[in-house]
Amino acid sequence: MTVNTEQKINIQPNTDGFLGNYGGQFIDENLKEEFKKITDAFLSLKDDAEFNKELDYLLRHYVGRPSALYYAKNLSSRYGAEIYLKREDLNHTGAHKINHSLGEALLAKKLGKKKIIAETGAGQHGVATATAAALMGLECDIYMGETDIQKEKPNVDKMKILGANVISVTSGKKSLKEAVDEAFSAYLKEYDNAIYAIGSVVGPHPFPMIVEHFQSVIGKEARKQFLELTGSLPDCLIACVGGGSNAIGLFDAFLEDKTVKIYGVEPLGKGTKIGENAASLTFGKDGVIHGFKCKLLQDENGNVANAYSIASGLDYPGVGPKHCYLQSIGRADYVTISDKEAVDAFFELSRTEGIIPALESSHAVAYAIKYAQNHPNEKILVNLSGRGDKDVDFIIETVRQ
Numbered sequence: 001m002t003v004n005t006e007q008k009i010n011i012q013p014n015t016d017g018f019l020g021n022y023g024g025q026f027i028d029e030n031l032k033e034e035f036k037k038i039t040d041a042f043l044s045l046k047d048d049a050e051f052n053k054e055l056d057y058l059l060r061h062y063v064g065r066p067s068a069l070y071y072a073k074n075l076s077s078r079y080g081a082e083i084y085l086k087r088e089d090l091n092h093t094g095a096h097k098i099n100h101s102l103g104e105a106l107l108a109k110k111l112g113k114k115k116i117i118a119e120t121g122a123g124q125h126g127v128a129t130a131t132a133a134a135l136m137g138l139e140c141d142i143y144m145g146e147t148d149i150q151k152e153k154p155n156v157d158k159m160k161i162l163g164a165n166v167i168s169v170t171s172g173k174k175s176l177k178e179a180v181d182e183a184f185s186a187y188l189k190e191y192d193n194a195i196y197a198i199g200s201v202v203g204p205h206p207f208p209m210i211v212e213h214f215q216s217v218i219g220k221e222a223r224k225q226f227l228e229l230t231g232s233l234p235d236c237l238i239a240c241v242g243g244g245s246n247a248i249g250l251f252d253a254f255l256e257d258k259t260v261k262i263y264g265v266e267p268l269g270k271g272t273k274i275g276e277n278a279a280s281l282t283f284g285k286d287g288v289i290h291g292f293k294c295k296l297l298q299d300e301n302g303n304v305a306n307a308y309s310i311a312s313g314l315d316y317p318g319v320g321p322k323h324c325y326l327q328s329i330g331r332a333d334y335v336t337i338s339d340k341e342a343v344d345a346f347f348e349l350s351r352t353e354g355i356i357p358a359l360e361s362s363h364a365v366a367y368a369i370k371y372a373q374n375h376p377n378e379k380i381l382v383n384l385s386g387r388g389d390k391d392v393d394f395i396i397e398t399v400r401q
């Protein structure tokens with residue numbers, strides 16, 4: 001690692017929304033003024049005592065925070081190191097996404113908005129957003145690719161039960177990328193009345209900063225819990241990276257702790273060729289997607305490439321600007337885990353600890369298992385971003401019994 005020890009690492013974007021070379025605000029001129037309003041409102045509300053009291057109350061009594069920190073004793077004794085799990089899988093709605101969905105919905109209310117517009121891929125962000133909208137009495141439009149709607153029926157049904165409008169997107173590949181495109185153009189037509197609630201630390205400034213802030217509760221809790229439980233800091237952190245929200249939520253609290261090694265785990269899918277994976281930080285080149293600059297999977301002509309992972313929540317061709325920045329300064333390392341390794345870890349955690357992880361989170365578990373075998377004396381903190389209920393049918397039908 002080539003960290004300059006003088007430098008503060010956990011920086012915020014500059015006024016143009018850049019962290020080093022990444023991020024920014026590549027948007028329609030019409031939106032600039034509205035985005036300035038959202039930025040200013042967020043920056044004042046994030047330090048507002050009443051706003052934080054309201055959010056803290058919901059996180060505690062509605063989401064069930066603080067989420068547990070669990071020492072995975074069986075997994076640890078099998079693989080050598082001490083492996084600890086931050087249990088975001090125990091949150092209401094089953095993953096970390098509710099942390100930022102509630103924050104975004106509360107922000108929408110304070111801004112006087114009546115509606116939330118969001119995109120969803122597998123439906124996890126859609127369900128979390130629809131949940132927060134129901135709670136706050138806001139209208140909710142969720143854009144979802146037609147292909148994903150067919151694949152993810154239980155989540156589509158949940159969104160409908162929660163009162164959201166699910167809008168089927170039929171352009172292009174009929175998947176997540178097109179859903180974001182259409183949700184943005186819908187938002188452009190009604191930003192006076194609505195706010196865009198993005199699903200990860202991606203998109204134009206200030207969205208990555210906002211989502212990161214609401215997810216940083218994970219690391220704040222985990223750092224304190226880890227010190228209480230073990231008397232020391234972890235030797236390393238491991239989290240899966242799709243857009244990067246659960247990972248940055250954990251990492252932020254430890255960025256200045258120079259002894260703590262940081263690993264983000266990207267999906268290698270079926271292989272290293274473009275189109276076979278969704279490992280943007282590993283195989284991507286600098287590019288712009290959905291209003292921000294990041295490491296982006298591109299084909300030989302510089303067009304956005306198709307992303308693939310068995311875990312649909314990791315299936316995005318770009319990645320949050322802060323991860324690109326942390327990689328560029330050498331503070332975090334980004335590694336990969338294949339579909340097969342993730343599925344093996346899915347079963348391994350289920351059968352050693354009685355915890356069925358989401359396929360996304362299984363990527364982090366898989367890397368922890370690999371890492372533990374080479375670092376038997378270390379303490380590893382893994383972010384278990386979500387539970388695997390949503391993946392059970394798929395695993396049984398297509399992978400194995």
Ligand SMILES: *Cc1c(COP(=O)(O)O)cnc(C)c1O
Nearest residue numbers: 200242243244245246313360386
């Ligand atoms: C959506 C999702 C992810 C990926 O999103 P990030 O923004 O990279 O955290 C990871 N795990 C689970 C369980 C998810 O639902």
